[in-house]
Amino acid sequence: MDVRTSWQDDLHTPWPDFLTFYGTTATAAGLVVPKHYLQQVGEDGFKHHPIGLGPYQFIRHTPGVELVLEAYEGYWRHMPHVKRVIIKGVPEDTTRLAMLKTGEADIAIAFLDGAVAQEVQHDPQLTLVATRHPSVFWVEFADQWNPQSPWHDRRVRLAANYALDRQAINDAACVGYCTPTGVIVPRVMDLALPVEPLPYDPAKAKQLLAEAGYPHGFEAGDLVPIPPAFTVGEAVVNGLNAVGIRVRMRPMERAPFYTAWREKKLRGVFVTASGASGNAATRVEAFIASTGAYAYGGYPDIDALFQQQAGERDQATREALLHRIQQLTVERVMFAPIMDFRALHGIGPRVADHTINAIPMYPFPAYEDLQLKAP
Numbered sequence: 001m002d003v004r005t006s007w008q009d010d011l012h013t014p015w016p017d018f019l020t021f022y023g024t025t026a027t028a029a030g031l032v033v034p035k036h037y038l039q040q041v042g043e044d045g046f047k048h049h050p051i052g053l054g055p056y057q058f059i060r061h062t063p064g065v066e067l068v069l070e071a072y073e074g075y076w077r078h079m080p081h082v083k084r085v086i087i088k089g090v091p092e093d094t095t096r097l098a099m100l101k102t103g104e105a106d107i108a109i110a111f112l113d114g115a116v117a118q119e120v121q122h123d124p125q126l127t128l129v130a131t132r133h134p135s136v137f138w139v140e141f142a143d144q145w146n147p148q149s150p151w152h153d154r155r156v157r158l159a160a161n162y163a164l165d166r167q168a169i170n171d172a173a174c175v176g177y178c179t180p181t182g183v184i185v186p187r188v189m190d191l192a193l194p195v196e197p198l199p200y201d202p203a204k205a206k207q208l209l210a211e212a213g214y215p216h217g218f219e220a221g222d223l224v225p226i227p228p229a230f231t232v233g234e235a236v237v238n239g240l241n242a243v244g245i246r247v248r249m250r251p252m253e254r255a256p257f258y259t260a261w262r263e264k265k266l267r268g269v270f271v272t273a274s275g276a277s278g279n280a281a282t283r284v285e286a287f288i289a290s291t292g293a294y295a296y297g298g299y300p301d302i303d304a305l306f307q308q309q310a311g312e313r314d315q316a317t318r319e320a321l322l323h324r325i326q327q328l329t330v331e332r333v334m335f336a337p338i339m340d341f342r343a344l345h346g347i348g349p350r351v352a353d354h355t356i357n358a359i360p361m362y363p364f365p366a367y368e369d370l371q372l373k374a375p
Contacts, residue, residue, distance in 0.1 A: 026278035055368035108346035133363035134186040135275030139336035145297035162205035191280035193326035217244020225271040
């Protein structure tokens with residue numbers, strides 16, 4: 001059988017990120033689904049029994065509990081080595097670790113507590129693997145655009161940056177795998193500007209607060225950390241409190257957090273993160289430009305630079321424009337970047353090839369190439 005397809009899309013203006021949007025997981029725009037099946041069952045029916053082009057076929061899904069997949073024999077590359085994959089939703093790090101140790105799970109995804117990750121390191125039967133995907137943690141100054149807020153003062157935001165012991169946060173949450181950073185664009189991304197973080201200097205932080213009119217600090221309300229990164233959140237809270245920026249950690253569930261973030265209902269300061277694919281331009285679009293889906297404000301000159309780079313076909317010129325945007329976020333202290341996040345996965349003794357990092361900047365296994373040891 002000779003199957004040929006063609007697709008034509010006429011672009012009336014230059015769009016350098018066309019393939020970023022349609023050829024990567026930066027968006028879902030490039031997903032291909034069977035048209036006739038979708039028309040037959042409708043969107044709700046498709047959600048209950050999806051059909052796609054991947055190496056596994058859908059068997060069943062219990063929301064929040066488990067997803068069961070079976071290998072598709074006709075997959076174009078090769079039939080997956082593992083016949084059945086069961087993906088379970090287990091929120092607690094310690095429970096995932098216990099499942100890994102007992103053999104109930106072969107791979108435990110994303111330990112966010114350094115103490116739990118250390119247990120994996122110390123167990124000779126288990127392996128700890130750090131991903132190389134584009135993820136970063138930062139503190140968002142949601143009220144910096146409000147002239148009545150202490151966060152409107154650049155010196156206060158700078159003080160918060162000096163109050164963070166990023167290496168200690170890295171050690172506590174990531175056992176040293178998450179490199180501290182000075183911008184919110186992950187360094188593994190194309191067009192990212194490498195920036196070293198400000199040093200940990202609580203004395204400098206207190207001096208800046210005094211210069212800003214807060215010699216005894218101030219009450220800064222609640223700080224919400226992105227779930228389930230509560231270890232990172234606690235470390236940020238402790239650092240801010242130590243210099244006089246008095247905050248209280250208020251945990252939220254993951255779905256309400258994202259809704260509140262998107263609807264601009266999180267106030268003061270909060271700890272957040274993003275692991276979406278793309279490049280520096282997609283990060284600027286979402287979090288830095290004033291029109292960004294998650295941006296609380298912005299600057300006209302940054303917006304103008306963003307629009308300029310969006311149609312720039314010369315790579316060196318475009319890189320310079322995006323580097324300038326990132327440098328402006330540093331100079332204006334728009335954020336308190338924390339660290340490039342490396343998800344830490346636990347691998348059990350049955351796994352021969354976990355395939356994590358086999359797909360560049362993808363945090364999960366390449367399931368069709370995943371292999372188990374012979375019984």
